[in-house]
Amino acid sequence: MSLKSWGGYPISKSIEFKFENNDSLKSIILEQESVIARGNGRSYGDSALSNNIINAKPHDHFISFNEEQGLLHVQSGVLLSDILNSFVPRGWFLKVTPGTKLITVGGAIASDVHGKNHHIAGCFSESVESFRLMLPDGQIVECSKLENTELFKASCGGMGLTGVILDATIQLKRINSQYINQTTIKTKNLKETFDTFEKYKSSEYSVAWIDCLATNDDIGKSLVMAGEFGNDGKLGYKSKKKLTIPFNFPSFSLNKWTVKIFNWLYYGKVKNTTSKQPVDIDSFFYPLDSIGDWNKIYGKNGFTQYQFILPMASSYDGLIEILQTISKSGKGSFLAVLKLYGKANDNYISFPMEGYSLALDFKIEKGLFDLLDELDQIVVKYKGRIYLAKDVRVSKAIFEQGYPNIDKFRELRKTYKMNDKFNSLQSKRVGI
Amino acid sequence: MSYVLILGAKSDIAKAVARKYAENGYDLYLVARNSNELEAFAQDITVRSQKAVKLIDLDILDYDSHQSFYDQLKEKPLGVISAIGYLGEQEKAQADFNEAKKIIDTNYTGIVSLFNIIANDFEKRKSGFIVGISSVAGDRGRKSNYLYGSAKAAFTAYLSGLRNRLYDAQVHVMTVKPGFVATKMTADMDLQEKLTAQPDEVAEDIYKAQQKNKNVLYTKWVWRWVMLIIRNTPEFQFKKMSI
Ligand SMILES: Cc1cc2nc3c(=O)[nH]c(=O)nc-3n(C[C@H](O)[C@H](O)[C@H](O)COP(=O)(O)OP(=O)(O)OC[C@H]3O[C@@H](n4cnc5c(N)ncnc54)[C@H](O)[C@@H]3O)c2cc1C
Numbered sequence: 001m002s003l004k005s006w007g008g009y010p011i012s013k014s015i016e017f018k019f020e021n022n023d024s025l026k027s028i029i030l031e032q033e034s035v036i037a038r039g040n041g042r043s044y045g046d047s048a049l050s051n052n053i054i055n056a057k058p059h060d061h062f063i064s065f066n067e068e069q070g071l072l073h074v075q076s077g078v079l080l081s082d083i084l085n086s087f088v089p090r091g092w093f094l095k096v097t098p099g100t101k102l103i104t105v106g107g108a109i110a111s112d113v114h115g116k117n118h119h120i121a122g123c124f125s126e127s128v129e130s131f132r133l134m135l136p137d138g139q140i141v142e143c144s145k146l147e148n149t150e151l152f153k154a155s156c157g158g159m160g161l162t163g164v165i166l167d168a169t170i171q172l173k174r175i176n177s178q179y180i181n182q183t184t185i186k187t188k189n190l191k192e193t194f195d196t197f198e199k200y201k202s203s204e205y206s207v208a209w210i211d212c213l214a215t216n217d218d219i220g221k222s223l224v225m226a227g228e229f230g231n232d233g234k235l236g237y238k239s240k241k242k243l244t245i246p247f248n249f250p251s252f253s254l255n256k257w258t259v260k261i262f263n264w265l266y267y268g269k270v271k272n273t274t275s276k277q278p279v280d281i282d283s284f285f286y287p288l289d290s291i292g293d294w295n296k297i298y299g300k301n302g303f304t305q306y307q308f309i310l311p312m313a314s315s316y317d318g319l320i321e322i323l324q325t326i327s328k329s330g331k332g333s334f335l336a337v338l339k340l341y342g343k344a345n346d347n348y349i350s351f352p353m354e355g356y357s358l359a360l361d362f363k364i365e366k367g368l369f370d371l372l373d374e375l376d377q378i379v380v381k382y383k384g385r386i387y388l389a390k391d392v393r394v395s396k397a398i399f400e401q402g403y404p405n406i407d408k409f410r411e412l413r414k415t416y417k418m419n420d421k422f423n424s425l426q427s428k429r430v431g432i
Numbered sequence: 433m434s435y436v437l438i439l440g441a442k443s444d445i446a447k448a449v450a451r452k453y454a455e456n457g458y459d460l461y462l463v464a465r466n467s468n469e470l471e472a473f474a475q476d477i478t479v480r481s482q483k484a485v486k487l488i489d490l491d492i493l494d495y496d497s498h499q500s501f502y503d504q505l506k507e508k509p510l511g512v513i514s515a516i517g518y519l520g521e522q523e524k525a526q527a528d529f530n531e532a533k534k535i536i537d538t539n540y541t542g543i544v545s546l547f548n549i550i551a552n553d554f555e556k557r558k559s560g561f562i563v564g565i566s567s568v569a570g571d572r573g574r575k576s577n578y579l580y581g582s583a584k585a586a587f588t589a590y591l592s593g594l595r596n597r598l599y600d601a602q603v604h605v606m607t608v609k610p611g612f613v614a615t616k617m618t619a620d621m622d623l624q625e626k627l628t629a630q631p632d633e634v635a636e637d638i639y640k641a642q643q644k645n646k647n648v649l650y651t652k653w654v655w656r657w658v659m660l661i662i663r664n665t666p667e668f669q670f671k672k673m674s675i
Pocket residue numbers: 005006036037038039040041042043044047048056076077097098099100102103104105106107108110111112113114115158159160161163164165166288389390424
C-alpha cells in the first residue's frame with residue numbers, strides 16, 4: 001500500500017502488518033528483515049515510514065485506572081483523544097499534551113512530545129510511569145525511571161528505533177474545569193516577545209504566534225498566549241464536531257492568506273495589548289484538530305514543518321537571523337509558533353532544551369529545501385537542533401551536531417541489535 | 433440506563449458498536465461463542481465508560497438453547513443489535529452443502545430463532561428496539577457471493593416484516609446494510625478506499641440512526657446509490673457482468 005504521514009510527503013510503498021497479540025507481533029518482528037512501528041501517522045515526515053510498517057493503532061484497549069493515584073494503564077494504540085473523552089468529564093487531563101490530540105500513546109512516548117507547558121511540566125515522558133517494550137528478539141521488557149532505565153531513556157524520544165511499545169501507564173492530572181483562562185498579549189518585536197514569555201513564566205501554559213514576514217523593527221512581532229486551567233467545576237466535555245476539507249487544494253501560495261489571518265487577529269480581533277478570555281480545552285490546545293484534514297490545503301505535493309530549538313544564550317540572535325532569512329526568501333509560513341522551553345531531560349535524543357523553539361510550516365515546492373538547508377546552517381551555528389517528529393529532509397551531519405548523546409543511542413541500538421531490526425526512512429537518512 | 437444486547441460481539445463492527453453505546457451511557461450484554469475471549473475488551477469498556485458489561489456464551493446454531501439464554505437475562509435488554517454474520521466461501525459452498533447450510537443458518541435461521549423470542553417479549557412489553565446488521569450483498573445476488581447474499585436477503589425481508597408487525601407495539605426495527613467495511617472478515621480483500629468504512633464510522637452511523645428510529649440504514653451512505661444502480665441494472669445485462 002502507499003503510505004504517507006501528516007505532511008503528505010514523501011509517499012512510501014509499504015507493507016502493513018497488524019498483530020492480534022504479543023505472539024503474533026513477535027513472529028512479525030522475527031520474520032521481517034526490518035520494521036518500524038506506526039501509530040496514527042501524525043508525525044509530519046518519514047519517522048513512521050519504511051518498507052514494513054507495524055500498525056499499533058488497533059492495539060487500543062484501556063486496561064485499568066487507579067482513581068486514587070490517577071494512573072491510567074492503556075495499550076499503545078490508544079489515542080489521546082480517547083483518553084480525554086473518557087477522563088475530562090471525570091476531572092482528569094493529560095499532564096503533557098501536544099498541539100493535536102489525534103496521536104497514539106505509543107507515538108507520544110516515541111517522540112517524547114511536549115506542549116505549551118514544557119517550561120513547567122517537561123516532556124510526555126515525565127508522565128510515563130512505565131511501559132513495556134518488545135525488543136528485536138521478541139522479548140518483552142518493562143521500562144521505567146527505575147527499571148531498565150537505559151531503555152527508558154532511549155525509547156522516550158527514540159522514534160520507534162528501540163522496539164515496539166506495547167502498553168504504558170501514564171499519570172493524569174486533576175482538573176476542575178474544562179476551561180482555560182487565557183491571556184493574549186500583543187508584542188511589537190522579538191525583544192518584547194521574549195520579555196513577555198519571561199514575565200509569564202509561572203503561567204501553566206504559554207505559546208506565541210509569530211508574524212514571520214515582519215521586517216526591520218517589527219521582527220518578532222507576536223501574539224503571546226498564556227493560560228491556566230479554570231476552577232469552575234464545569235467538566236462537560238464533548239469533542240467538537242469536525243469540519244472537513246474534502247480534497248487537496250490546488251497548489252497556490254498560502255502566504256497572502258496567512259499574513260491576512262495573522263493581521264486580522266493582530267490588528268482586529270485582539271483589541272488591547274492585553275486581553276483575557278476563557279477558552280475550552282479543544283480551542284486552547286487543539287485548534288487545528290477541528291478542521292479535519294487541514295493538511296490538504298497545502299495541495300497534493302504536501303508540506304513540511306521546520307521546527308528547531310536554540311539554547312537560551314543564543315536564542316535571540318539566532319532567531320533574528322533566521323527570521324530575517326525567511327522574510328528575505330518570501331516563503332512565509334502559514335503557521336509559525338514560538339515557545340520558551342524549560343530544562344532538557346536526560347533522554348538520549350529528546351528534542352527540547354532550555355531556550356526558544358520556532359515551528360514553521362512550508363509547502364513543498366522548488367527551492368524550499370535550499371532555504372531549509374540555509375536555515376540548518378544558522379541553527380547549527382547557534383548550537384540548536386531539529387525536531388525529528390516534524391522533519392523529512394535534515395542531513396546526517398546537521399542532525400548529529402544537535403544531539404550530543406547520539407553516539408550513546410547508537411551504541412545501545414547495536415548492543416540490542418535494534419539497528420538490524422527497527423529502521424525508518426528517517427533513521428536511515430540521518431544515520432541512526 | 434440499562435442494557436443493550438449485542439450479538440456476535442467478537443466482530444469488529446460489534447466491538448465498535450459496543451463502545452459507542454457504552455460511551456452514550458448504556459450497559460452491555462456482549463454475546464458470542466467463547467465470550468471469555470472478550471474479557472480484555474469488556475475491561476476496556478469498563479475503564480473507558482464505567483458501564484457494566486456482562487459476557488454471555490451463545491451458539492447461534494444451537495437453536496434449542498435460545499429460549500433459556502433469553503430467560504436467564506435477569507434484566508431484560510432495552511434493545512438488541514445483531515452483528516452475527518458468516519461470509520463463508522462461495523465456491524466451497526457450491527460444492528459442499530454443509531458450507532452452504534452453515535452460511536444460511538448463521539446469517540438467517542439462527543437469528544430468526546433468537547429474534548422471534550426477543551420480538552415476542554418486546555411486543556408484550558411494548559418497548560424496545562431491534563437492529564439487524566444485514567448487508568448490501570442481500571440487495572442483489574452476484575456470482576461471487578450469492579449464498580451469503582441470499583441469506584442476507586432473507587434476513588432483510590425478515591426485518592422488514594418484523595418492522596411492520598411491531599409498529600403497533602412501538603417496537604422499532606432497523607435494517608443496517610453496510611457496504612465494504614475494513615474488518616477482519618474483509619482483511620484479505622482489496623477494497624476501494626472511497627467505498628470502505630471503518631468500523632467506528634459504521635458504529636456511529638448505527639447509533640445515530642437507531643436513536644432517530646431510521647428504518648433502513650446504508651453505511652457508508654453512498655451505498656444507497658451504488659445499490660440503486662446495481663438493483664436497477666436490467667437482468668439481461670446483469671447476468672453477463674462480473675462485479
Ligand atoms: C497538528 C499537529 C500538531 C502537533 N503538535 C505537536 C506539539 O505541540 N508537540 C509535539 O511534541 N509534537 C507535535 N506534533 C507531532 C506529533 O505529536 C508526533 O509526531 C507524534 O509522535 C505523532 O504520534 P502518532 O501516534 O501519530 O505516531 P506516528 O506519526 O505514527 O509515529 C511517530 C513516531 O512514533 C513511533 N511510534 C508510534 N507508535 C509506536 C509504538 N507503539 N512503539 C514504538 N514506536 C512507536 C514511530 O515509529 C515514529 O517514529 C504535532 C503533529 C500535528 C499533526
